[in-house]
Amino acid sequence: MFAKIVCVATFVVVVAAQFGGHGHGHGYSSQHVYKHDGHHEPVHVHGHHGHGxxxxxxxxxxxxxxxxEDHHTxxxxxxxxxxxxxxxxxxYSLHQPDGSERSVHYHGDKxxxxxxxxxxxxxxxxxHKHY
Structure with missing residues (x-):
């Protein structure tokens, strides 16, 4: 019975989030990661007792x-x-609570x-004034 209540509650939350009467658009997020695997090169490592x-x-x-990008929140x-x-x-950039946007461009090397x-x-x- 508890599982049925959780399923129904979850359904109600999802529907309310999608069709709530707040008039806000939908938020979205995206991501991508590219890892470039190169050739492995051997490296000699010395251990605690001089053995490598x-x-x-x-x-x-x-x-x-x-x-x-979630304009609702x-x-x-x-x-x-x-x-x-x-x-x-x-x-990176982000919108701060005061309405300003912070942008940071960074670079690092040894x-x-x-x-x-x-x-x-x-x-x-x-x-906006509400009357």
Whole structure:
């Protein structure tokens, strides 16, 4: 009986979320990840007692991105990143609770470290009067 109640309650929540009378559009999210597998190269690793063994190293290379846009909750954000060896580049943006949008472009590598350029774009919010 408990399982039937849970199923019915879940159905009601889904229907209410889709057809609720709030007049807001649907939210969505998307993502993709690309991993580039290279050739494995042997690396000699020294152990605790001076004995070594072989391990394998693959050149790190990947890309990923995601996006969330839900105007009902105000959750709007995105990010993308690319790594090739020791170099990482990317950007992300998000809408903050005060209505501004924060955008960050970043870059990192073993020679210059991590650097980020942060910008804020303020949108003017005009309050609506309800009569």
């Amino acid at each position: 063994h072989h391990d394998y190293y693959t050149h790190p290379k990947f890309e990923f991105a995601y996006k969330v 105000g959750d709007i954000k995105s990010q993308h990143e690319h790594r090739d060896g020791d170099v990482v580049k990317g950007a 020679h210059s470290g991590f650097h980020a350029d942060v910008k804020f774009d303020t949108h003017h919010i005009v309050p």
